[in-house]
Amino acid sequence: MGRYIVRRLLQFIPTVLGTLFLLHYLTTVGIQLTGNPIRALFGDKRPAPETLAALTSRLHLDDPCLKQKGNPCLGLFRERLVDIGQLDFGTNFRFRPVFDWRGFFDRAHASIITDALPYTIKITIIAFTIEALVGVFIGMRAGMKPGKSLDYSVKISTVMVISVPVFVLGILIQQFITRDFGNFLRGQEWIPEVISRGVFGSAYKQEFPFASLIIPGIVLGMLSLATTARLTRTSVHENMRADYVRTAKAKGLTHKRVIGVHTLRNSLIPVATNLGLSIGGYMTGAIITETIFNVPGVGNQTARAIFQGEPAVLIGITTMLVLVYLVANLLVDLLYAVLDPRIRYE
């Protein structure tokens, strides 16, 4: 186990560097193709040359290599790595930092991410809980009785959910459930506000910091819920026919133990790793869901950076998200080794 962890940690460093370089290269080429992104911030107005120059230099966009199409800008990459090492992810064009860890403790050092993160963490926890509990449970039930009605309904409904892009699902739910149905609820005197305006509110509301995140959380978790249910179903279904399950039966164990211990323990290995990987999906999902329901989280800030033409913020947030994703991947791999002894002793 120890050797596996060491090996995996050693692999982690080049993966991080490689991924950060890839991100750097692709965005750099983007800037080289588009031209100075600062200009676009001013729209039709023509800024004074010195303002433009000052901004450009402050945002590290004055490097001449940014004018040479295809140049990988290794110098810039090195600078960026040093910045990342110091937890500096850049600023927006008003010089507000993308990230400042002191912002978690001190309002004076507030930054884009520290302000937004609590909302995103809350909505992600809601989504993840729903995904893990509901997805695993229905997948398990369906997988244990293949060919029965529950199995078919899980199969069909998960395909449906997977085929509906998250943003379509989001806007449909927002329109028909939180707006139309919510309006109906809000017309009923006897329904408490926390339900009618909180849970079924069509956007995030500060007065209902938890209730108004439930439906956005469900929308965020829906896609992974479907994939988790499907994966659990297949995995349980396959393991039910495994030789060692037959052995467990031949050992005269009760049905409950054959299923509960021998089948499930094995079936849940891929499911657990998939739950870990769904964090990557949540990052993009949060951008969509938070935008639709107007939750002031990290995803909303990402979308805002796109619409306001703030590539520096976009790149900064993405870099941080990618780092989180890589760490999550690492943890999933370690979890995998804990769950599956065959990996551990390789």
Add this chain to the structure above:
Amino acid sequence: MSDVSVDMSPSLAGVKMTAPLLEVEELKVEFRTRAGIAKAINGVSFEVNSGETLAILGESGCGKSVTAQAIMGILDTPPGYITGGQIRYRGVDLLKRTDEERRLVRANKIAMIFQDALSALNPVFTVGFQLAELFRKHRGMSRADGKKRAVELLDLVKIPAARQRVSDFPHQFSGGMRQRVMIAMSLALDPELLIADEPTTALDVTVQAQIMSLLAELQRERQMGMILITHDMGVVADVADRINIMYAGRIVEKAPVYDIYAKPSHPYTKALLESIPRVDLKGQQLNVIRGLPPNLTRIPAGCAFNPRCRYVRDACKVDPIPPLYEIKPGISSACHFWKEVRGDD
């Protein structure tokens, strides 16, 4: 094991210790698949007594493993269904008993060894856990006692350094050692009958011999009945007392092991024997059996072996199916022309 004096295994109501250990009578099993109904077993009868080894021999797909699963009560339903017959343990028809009673017969009275120990052992639990589980769940032992017994069992099947290896996972054992673990597991609760389903097929030739002799030794010591399922004529010669040859879900020949080799009474048995390469016949063409075993959804009329048989006549191609003709006590053959096959007059 040390304390065999106290029999803690649960008892099954109606058991007569004077009755034969296991009698299978007219067992029929079919698989209902999308491609049609496959008649896997079509009326199989045999008997096993304490202290004797019965070999069931046949090609893959002839129904020998299905027979074992039906006896154990671990047939996958669907698609497999037992459609007729009896399986009597000590005079009790198991097919008429409740699931719970049948569960307690497994491992306690009748235990099974599977072909491929790598896939038959659960990859995510240690060998010790999987052995101790039997004592914990069937005998109510604590984890610690269960583990102690697991070490004893590993010693019994001659696994070196049993104390350390008990906390290893199945994939850390070699093929032969894994099969020993499998054997230890089957013996844990002192069963009266052991079903070994191709116990050595997945192993190297040298290891095969070791495992077979270990099995034979343990069986002799404990006076268990054993059903040895195999497709390998070489394996059975040293171990089995009697042999039943199966073809397309029926037993086509029954005989003591010596007689099978000396004088086969069914064309299929004869063909099987002739297809073993022999040093003294080096240089000659090997007599392989022509054709393929029948598709079980479309078994030919008459004798199922007729399309591949050297002795085939018109009578073989029409029903009735040849019955098991008793040739002498203990020897029977399901061939109309057994005299000709044996070379008797």
Add this chain to the structure above:
Amino acid sequence: MSDPVTTATSDNPAVIPVQAGPGVNPQGPTQERAASLWSDARRELIRNPIFLASVSFILIVSSMAILPSMWTSKNPRDCDIKFAKLSPSAEHWFGTNVLGCDYYSHAIYGARPSLSIALIATTGVTLIGVVLGMLAGFFGGWVDTLISRIIDMIYSLPFLLGALVILGVLRQSDLLHSDQWWPPVLVVAIVLIILGWVGVARIMRGSVLSAKNLDYVLAAKSLGASNSRLMFRHILPNAIAPVVVVATISLGGYIGAEATLTFLGAGLQPPAVSWGTMIAGNIDYFNEYKYLVLIPCGLLVPTVLSFILAGDALRDALDPKLR
């Protein structure tokens, strides 16, 4: 110990005839297997109502993309603000949008960018993925190391997030604001290809690795077949089935991806007309003019669904284990 019974016959009586055991004829088994796999699959598929329904819908939508004039005589750019926000009527089947454009013609013409992006992206992803995956799996060594490292790197970037950041940076670029319909389509497709080929490459590499050591390939190799012959005649036909399945499903996936990116402001931009821009551009009017959002959703979702269902059916038909 020898095994007289199974050497004489075969474990799987239904598939392989007695005379042609595997490895006897390096040419025979490959083609036979490949041919029977696909013809079995075809027989299975033409009896599968879900597959037939999906393919019919895909054909209908494709005909909108290829020949929009067959479906409507109106020009989607022909708008008159006087007729803005008309409800569906005999004149305007799907009503008109806020600029007074005929919404039915938008819906028809919107198929082309959506489907083109999916088709170009899938073609590119499949070609690059198959070639690089096969090279990595077949040659091993440093070729494999290099390709595998690149695959790992791209895999570490969540797909939509990666596409979002690249297209977000490119947002102001002239490429995305062209007067013609194809430059933005091409840009979006290229970004999807850059990030998407790794999935196919991984599958292909795995298939090739396992196919490489099969008896019939070793037999062909021992008979002196050249590398390219080994790859294209022997390995590819047997390793391609999972790729075809993934490609079918990803056609649906990329249609969804385009719409999502557009919705987040990082895909196609108006005046380009795609189902994505139709949803994104009309969301503010959803409350009063529901049809403006529901119509493009009603085309987008079934299209994605059709590709996914067709891919699923294909997978079931091509996987002999499931039969």
